[in-house]
Amino acid sequence: xxxxxxxxxxxxxxxxxxxxxxxxxxxxxxxxxxxxxxxxxxxxxxxxxxxxxxxxxxxxxxxxxxxxxxxxxxxxxxxxxxxxxxxxxxxxxxxxxxxxxxxxxxxxxxxxxxxxxxxxxxxxxxxxxxxxxxxxxxxxxxxxxxxxxxxxxxxxxxxxxxxxxxxxxxxxxxxxxxxxxxxxxxxxxxxxxxxxxxxxxxxxxxxxxxxxxxxxxxxxxxxxxxxxxxxxxxxxxxxxxxxxxxxxxxxxxxxxxxxxxxxxxxxxxxxxxxxxxxxxxxxxxxxxxxxxxxxxxxxxxxxxxxxxxxxxxxxxxxxxxxxxxxxxxxxxxxxxxxxxxxx
Numbered sequence: 395x396x397x398x399x400x401x402x403x404x405x406x407x408x409x410x411x412x413x414x415x416x417x418x419x420x421x422x423x424x425x426x427x428x429x430x431x432x433x434x435x436x437x438x439x440x441x442x443x444x445x446x447x448x449x450x451x452x453x454x455x456x457x458x459x460x461x462x463x464x465x466x467x468x469x470x471x472x473x474x475x476x477x478x479x480x481x482x483x484x485x486x487x488x489x490x491x492x493x494x495x496x497x498x499x500x501x502x503x504x505x506x507x508x509x510x511x512x513x514x515x516x517x518x519x520x521x522x523x524x525x526x527x528x529x530x531x532x533x534x535x536x537x538x539x540x541x542x543x544x545x546x547x548x549x550x551x552x553x554x555x556x557x558x559x560x561x562x563x564x565x566x567x568x569x570x571x572x573x574x575x576x577x578x579x580x581x582x583x584x585x586x587x588x589x590x591x592x593x594x595x596x597x598x599x600x601x602x603x604x605x606x607x608x609x610x611x612x613x614x615x616x617x618x619x620x621x622x623x624x625x626x627x628x629x630x631x632x633x634x635x636x637x638x639x640x641x642x643x644x645x646x647x648x649x650x651x652x653x654x655x656x657x658x659x660x661x662x663x664x665x666x667x668x669x670x671x672x673x674x675x676x677x678x679x680x681x682x683x684x685x686x687x688x689x690x691x692x693x694x695x696x697x698x699x700x701x702x703x704x705x706x707x708x709x710x711x712x713x714x715x716x717x718x719x720x721x722x723x724x725x726x727x728x729x730x731x732x733x734x735x736x737x
């Protein structure tokens with residue numbers, strides 16, 4: 395069976411087309427003008443983005459990208475409640491693609507009670523009603539996607555908020571370049587024989603274990619792992635350097651393929667500290683000695699921002715093709731829906 399035939403058979407909701415047209419999400423953000431009222435940037439002392447799943451991971455990416463630019467602390471909140479320090483000097487962003495994520499709604503209500511400066515990002519739902527009722531800043535996202543496939547519209551909208559508030563210029567410098575890059579990559583990754591498909595074929599039959607670097611590519615590692623879970627219906631695990639060198643590495647001493655048939659993926663980047671680069675070389679030797687294959691993924695784009703964009707898009711395609719090769723629907727998320735229905 396050809397790749398196209400497998401896609402036709404297993405991709406019932408045509409996520410292939412969604413992936414190819416990911417650049418349209420970025421173009422939507424470019425044209426989606428909005429104003430932010432009642433927020434004086436000088437008064438903002440800390441930032442919290444509250445969300446789950448794809449909404450939260452988009453915030454993780456922003457945090458990683460701006461780690462050397464933001465002069466105030468930023469946190470990503472993934473639960474019902476907020477830290478005690480939240481007050482009128484907190485910029486609170488409630489991000490829920492559906493607008494009905496209950497953890498985010500609870501956190502937004504608490505942020506309102508604490509007097510935080512609130513921005514809501516959503517396609518509608520209860521969160522949009524909450525924002526309208528309380529006269530809060532509300533930014534609408536493009537509808538029609540499963541939340542995890544809406545990374546582009548989530549991420550770039552969030553980055554544009556930082557741009558509008560003069561907290562970062564990364565958005566204005568890169569958004570057009572990113573749209574162009576993603577469009578070009580979409581053409582390559584959708585060809586009959588392509589790079590992400592080749593990696594997917596290697597991964598299939600194994601449990602992928604992903605290693606990244608803390609505060610640089612750790613958000614990418616988390617996204618990659620989660621996409622294996624949701625798209626390919628596959629267990630996957632992730633950790634990051636140098637932390638894993640102080641604990642998880644010991645687990646490989648007694649590695650047994652019959653207990654865990656793993657394949658390791660290194661997420662590499664030229665910005666890594668020289669000692670981190672050495673650690674990757676040494677750990678690769680140990681992993682291969684233990685009997686597992688190591689795949690190294692790295693982008694050659696000039697800027698760190700574009701390298702990260704290329705890798706998140708590439709890994710989305712890898713997990714999509716892994717689903718197809720495994721013969722599963724990359725769209726359905728039955729257990730998540732079951733859990734929501736029974737809460």
